[in-house]
Amino acid sequence: xxxxxxxxxxxxxxxxxxxxxxxxxxxxxxxxxxxxxxxxxxxxxxxxxxxxxxxxxxxxxxxxxxxxxxxxxxxxxxxxxxxxxxxxxxxxxxxxxxxxxxxxxxxxxxxxxxxxxxxxxxxxxxxxxxxxxxxxxxxxxxxxxxxxxxxxxxxxxxxxxxxxxxxxxxxxxxxxxxxxxxxxxxxxxxxxxxxxxxxxxxxxxxxxxxxxxxxxxxxxxxxxxxxxxxxxxxxxxxxxxxxxxxxxxxxxxxxxxxxxxxxxxxxxxxxxxxxxxxxxxxxxxxxxxxxxxxxxxxxxxxxxxxxxxxxxxxxxxxxxxxxxxxxxxxxxxxxxxxxxxxxxxxxxxxxxxxxxxxxxxxxxxxxxxxxxxxxxxxxxxxxxxxxxxxxxxxxxxxxxxxxxxxxxxxxxxxxxxxxxxxxxxxxxxxxxxxxxxx
Ligand code: GAP
Numbered sequence: 001x002x003x004x005x006x007x008x009x010x011x012x013x014x015x016x017x018x019x020x021x022x023x024x025x026x027x028x029x030x031x032x033x034x035x036x037x038x039x040x041x042x043x044x045x046x047x048x049x050x051x052x053x054x055x056x057x058x059x060x061x062x063x064x065x066x067x068x069x070x071x072x073x074x075x076x077x078x079x080x081x082x083x084x085x086x087x088x089x090x091x092x093x094x095x096x097x098x099x100x101x102x103x104x105x106x107x108x109x110x111x112x113x114x115x116x117x118x119x120x121x122x123x124x125x126x127x128x129x130x131x132x133x134x135x136x137x138x139x140x141x142x143x144x145x146x147x148x149x150x151x152x153x154x155x156x157x158x159x160x161x162x163x164x165x166x167x168x169x170x171x172x173x174x175x176x177x178x179x180x181x182x183x184x185x186x187x188x189x190x191x192x193x194x195x196x197x198x199x200x201x202x203x204x205x206x207x208x209x210x211x212x213x214x215x216x217x218x219x220x221x222x223x224x225x226x227x228x229x230x231x232x233x234x235x236x237x238x239x240x241x242x243x244x245x246x247x248x249x250x251x252x253x254x255x256x257x258x259x260x261x262x263x264x265x266x267x268x269x270x271x272x273x274x275x276x277x278x279x280x281x282x283x284x285x286x287x288x289x290x291x292x293x294x295x296x297x298x299x300x301x302x303x304x305x306x307x308x309x310x311x312x313x314x315x316x317x318x319x320x321x322x323x324x325x326x327x328x329x330x331x332x333x334x335x336x337x338x339x340x341x342x343x344x345x346x347x348x349x350x351x352x353x354x355x356x357x358x359x360x361x362x363x364x365x366x367x368x369x370x371x372x373x374x375x376x377x378x379x380x381x382x383x384x385x386x387x388x389x390x391x392x393x394x395x396x397x398x399x400x401x402x403x404x405x406x407x408x409x410x411x412x413x414x415x416x417x418x419x420x421x422x423x424x425x426x427x428x429x430x431x432x433x434x435x436x437x438x
Contacts, residue, residue, distance in 0.1 A: 001260045004322055005189055007333065011392050013037065013318070013343075014190060026186035026194040028311075033392055036343030036373060038197075038314050041228075042176050044340065044438055045199045045308070048224055049174045056172040056201060057165045061153025063178060064134065064144050069152050072283035073276060075129060078247045079148060082123035083184050089114035094184050095123030128181045130194075146180035151305060153177070154202045155276045159288060162204075169290055169301055170213065172203040176310065188261050190311040197310040202272075204301035206292065210271050211251075213304045218253045218269040221306050225255065225267070225313075229338035230320050234258045238265065248275045255308075257316040266316050267308035274300040317341065321393060327418070335393030336416055340438035344394045345372040346412075349385050351401040353378055361400040364410065364425055372432060390415055395436070398428060 008014040012031035016023040030038055050058045070076050082095025084104045091113045095104055102108030105122025130146040133139070147153065154173045161173050176199045186192045205213045218237065226232050240252040250273050254265035277300045281288040289298045321335040339345060348365040350357035358378055365376040375394070377385050382399065389397055397413040399420075404410050410428060411420045423431050 001189060003324075003333075004260075004318055007322070007335075007391055008034065008189075008318070011388075026183065028190050028193060033343040034314070037317070037337070037341060037393075038310055040341045040343070041313060041317070042197075042199060042310055044228065045224075045310075046174070046176065047438070049172075049199075049201050049306075053172075055167065055170065056174050056203075057161050057167065059154060059157055059161060059173050059175045060177065061150070061157060061175060063147050063180075065147060065152060065156070067144055068283055069156060069280075070129065070145050072279040073152050073155075074247050074279065075145075075148060075152075076127070079129055080125040080127050081184050083126040084123050085121045086111040086114060086116065086119050087121065088116040088119040092184055093120075097185070126182075126184060128183065130180045130182050147178075148181050149179055149307070150175045150177045150198045150200045151202060151307065152276070154200070155280055155303075158202075158204065158277070159286075162290070169292065170203060170205040170209070172201050174199075174201040176200075188259070190315050191259065191261075191264065193311065196312075198307060199310055200305065200307045203304045203306075204290070205304060206295075207274065207299055207302045210273065210302040210304055214251060214269065214271045217304050217306050218255075221267055221269060221308070222255055225316075228313075228317065228341065229336075230257065230316055234316075234320060236263065238263075246270065248272045257319070259315070259319055266312035267306065270305045270307070272303040272305050274302050276303060277301065332387065332390055334390040334415060337393035337395070338438075339395040339436040342393045342395050342436075343373060344375045344389070344392055345436045346396040346398055346432055347375045347377055347385070347389045347394050348398045349376075349382060349400070350378050351382055351399055355402065356405045357400045357402070360404055360425070361398075364398060364400065364428065368429055368432070371429060372436065386413065396432060400425075 011033055013034035015029045015031055017027035017029050018024045050056050084093045084095045089111060093100060099112035101110040104120040107118040109120040110117050111119055129148050131143055133142040134144045135142050154175055179198045180195050183192055183194055186194055203213055225235060234257055236256050238254040238256050245252055249270040251271040253269045255267040256263045257266050277288045288300060290301050291298050321337045323334050323336055325332050348361050350361040365374055368374045386397055395415045399411045408425050409422045410425050412423050413420045
């Protein structure tokens with residue numbers, strides 16, 4: 001992880017928030033390459049979940065919602081983690097932290113940080129939602145929450161979308177957006193943060209067909225991660241046992257990735273039944289039933305949810321792509337990101353800064369810019385320039401050499417195989433387009 005964090009900073013993928021003030025540990029900022037990677041990832045999700053299907057519609061709901069949404073959803077009462085303090089070293093832990101030995105609050109409870117016994121407090125429930133105030137007066141009546149999941153924005157808009165789009169059940173609503181959780185123990189880089197982005201889809205189905213759709217979506221989502229290029233042997237399903245299920249779920253699977261710090265969830269697939277719509281119908285007094293014309297019956301749909309973190313998936317992609325290998329006696333660090341996800345698709349490099357090479361390379365760069373993300377680099381030896389692009393995950397490097405100026409061809413070096421092909425400069429745009437498409 002240390003090597004990856006350092007590469008992410010060096011190459012401009014991810015920076016610590018407010019670093020000049022000592023940093024805000026639980027928030028990270030995406031730099032020039034990171035923002036491209038995350039955008040490519042979100043675009044792929046949106047294409048697969050919305051554009052490629054005619055039974056899913058998109059939505060972009062506000063982060064701030066009526067506070068009663070969070071009472072109805074159960075988050076005000078139940079979105080809590082058990083919090084334990086060590087009276088000795090003043091550190092905080094989740095009450096279910098597997099490193100805690102014994103029982104917190106009792107004499108055998110042992111602090112995982114300082115090792116003291118009997119110094120841990122009994123677990124207290126701590127609500128993870130961030131609170132703020134709407135309007136100028138900071139009073140209880142003005143409390144609003146920063147949403148801890150995007151899903152609720154979908155539930156409260158489900159009838160609007162249904163009516164406007166003239167969809168029929170089964171159909172889904174997809175959304176990408178920020179979510180906020182006041183996590184007790186954020187950490188592991190961008191794995192657990194207090195501000196993050198979710199890509200969520202709620203699929204509304206007829207009660208009784210939910211189990212079938214749940215199975216469909218969990219396999220569909222795993223296949224999507226494989227298509228992104230994540231190694232299948234580094235992913236697995238984890239089925240939630242009864243004591244792990246969220247307050248809204250009847251069944252759940254996590255998709256886990258083997259991060260350097262162990263197997264951990266980065267996507268959840270949940271059978272949320274009619275829990276949320278029932279609660280919103282009761283709390284709002286607004287009928288949320290669906291009339292199924294074909295069956296001539298009315299019902300509250302069940303919901304199968306797929307919920308994946310954009311940041312955690314970006315971390316899984318970075319971990320999976322990171323390779324160190326020996327090339328000609330030197331260590332090469334390379335990010336083997338799929339071309340469609342790579343922040344820069346091609347670097348354009350004049351072999352040397354003379355004999356018309358920089359001018360020709362500039363022309364090629366200018367021609368490609370606007371169609372693809374490309375980068376012109378004429379600084380340093382060609383070997384060092386290749387290494388910089390390998391670390392950035394750039395799949396192709398176009399080199400303009402002496403022959404290029406003579407016959408109008410360039411070499412295209414492939415990041416993963418190091419194979420170099422000679423391609424006509426006029427054909428290079430089409431050559432690249434074919435290879436960077438998802
Ligand atoms: N709507 C359901 C829901 O929010 P979740 O399992 O709590 O379910 C879904 O979260 C996904 O959101 C997780 O698999 C993870 O990728 C991401 N996520 C949750 N909490 C996060 C955090 N503190 N930091 C980064 N990503 C987080």
